[in-house]
Amino acid sequence: MTIALIILIALFGALVRTVFGFGEALVTMPLLALVGFNIQASTALIGALGLLVALPATVKYHTKIDFAVVRRLVAGSVLGVPVGILLIKTVNRSLVLHLFGGFLILYGAYSLLKVLRNRPGKAHLHANGWDYLAGIISGTMGSAFNSHGVPVVIYGTLKRWPIDTMRGILQAHFVCVGVIVVVSQVASGFWSMEVVKLLCIIVPLLFVVIPFGNWLTAHIASETLVKYIYMLLIVFGGLLFFR
Template sequence: MLVVVIILIALFGAFVRTVFGFGEALVTMPLLALVGFKLSSATALIGALGLLVALPATIRSRAHIDFAVVRRLVLGSLIGVPIGILLLKLVPTRLILQLFGLFLISYGSYQLWQLWRGKPKKARLQAARWDYLAGLISGALGSAYNSHGVPVVIYGTLKRWPVNQLRGILQAHFVCVGVIVVSSQVAAGFWNGEVVQLLLIIIPLLAVVIPFGNWLSSRIPQATLVKYIYLLLVIFGGLLVFKSLN
């Protein structure tokens, strides 16, 4: 029964990623923790699934990808990935999750308030050098908690990227960083027989989840999708805080 629950959670995460372009780890990691799935195994499982979902999404969004930005993000992530592994091994998980969760709640709530007031902020952090810092943070959180999408989402909203461009850059970044993250997780000993067995069951089911997620995403207006993204950040922040307290 536990295996079925884990598979359903992983598929739900893949669905969220397909529809919104990010967030599968922030949905699945707290849920997997609640059912008692080992943290390192959960990290390995969701890291691999994130990479698999990103591959077809990148092909689908290739016309909207700014590859120069992706290159700078990935270079920053190369530095961030080993930092994330050290965070996972040396820093109390509860502290990192609480701080990250509170930040997401604050940022998402503030942006929703700005939209409600009808006063969206101007684009910020336009210099290309900020891409490297965003990539570094993404790599660190990705290798430690499979949360490499959220820093890029926040960065993209600060730069006011159009939704299609944000999704395209996100997916291309996921593919590049996903290879690095999964490799680092394998090297760190996070993979085991249970993770491989679960992947072999889940991968064929993605053939149903991904097309359905794409169909639903294509029917959500872009302005509405922006609001959903901010709302998801608030929800994800709450899940992280909840997870850190249990």
């Protein structure tokens, strides 16, 4: 029964990533902890699945990807990874999670309110240097809390990237960072035969989940999807704040 629940949770995470472009770790990690799945195995499983889901999405949206932006984001992420490791070793974890969660709730609620009032606002952070900073924050939050997608999403909403552009940049970023994450997790001993067996069961099911997620996405208007993304940021903020 536990294995079935783990598989369902992982597939739900893959569906969330396919539809919204991010957030599978924030959804799945708390749920996997609730069913008693080992934290290192959970991290390895979700890291590998995140990479696998990002690959076809990158191919699908490759014409929308600004690869110069991706290179700057990835360069910043590489710099941010050791910062995140230092963060979890020196700063109170609960404090950081509460601050980050509170920020997501406030930002998501504020942005959602503006959209509902038809006041989306102007694009911000035009200079290319902001890409590096967004990448650093992404790498920091990714290595510390498996939340590397959320900072990039917030950055994309501030820059008012079109939805497909955001999807393309997000997934290309995930592929580059995901390779680094998976390799580091393998080197750190996070992988086990249990993770491999679960992947052997889950990966074939992705051929059903990913097309279904793409079908759902195709039937959601871009304006509606933006609202859902802000709602998701509020939910994720709540998950982190009350973790």
